[in-house]
Amino acid sequence: MSKPLQRSDAAKDDELEIIDWYIEHAGAQVAERLLENLAETYQLILQQPQLRSRYYAEVLPGLPVQTQGMKSFPHLVFYVELPEVIRVGRVLGATGVIAESFT
Numbered sequence: 001m002s003k004p005l006q007r008s009d010a011a012k013d014d015e016l017e018i019i020d021w022y023i024e025h026a027g028a029q030v031a032e033r034l035l036e037n038l039a040e041t042y043q044l045i046l047q048q049p050q051l052r053s054r055y056y057a058e059v060l061p062g063l064p065v066q067t068q069g070m071k072s073f074p075h076l077v078f079y080v081e082l083p084e085v086i087r088v089g090r091v092l093g094a095t096g097v098i099a100e101s102f103t
Contacts, residue, residue: 002046003081007088011077014091018075034073038091041070041077045088049081069094 007015015038022031045068068077078090 003049003084003086005042005046005079005088006085008090011088011091018091018093034070037070037072038075038077041068042088044068045077045079045086049079049086065089 019031019034022034049066064080065078066081068079069075070077074094076092076094077088078092079086079088
């Protein structure tokens with residue numbers, strides 16, 4: 001049985017900001033595809049959370065952060081696997097300044 005996925009307030013805010021950006025710059029259809037892709041990304045994390053990248057665990061010492069990229073969009077989902085839940089901390093643009101987003 002898989003653990004539940006819990007999104008932080010910051011992750012929810014990130015999602016809304018990203019969706020708003022795509023609606024404004026690319027249209028509602030693209031924003032809808034982004035939402036579908038995000039849901040698929042969350043499913044991948046739930047299926048095998050331990051198999052994702054730990055690159056940012058080294059960049060952000062002290063945080064057991066794992067990442068999963070989105071298939072068709074330049075965004076990364078940052079999460080921590082805890083004993084009872086998988087907690088999504090942020091959803092950020094892959095080209096942004098990552099470390100500053102966690103302070």
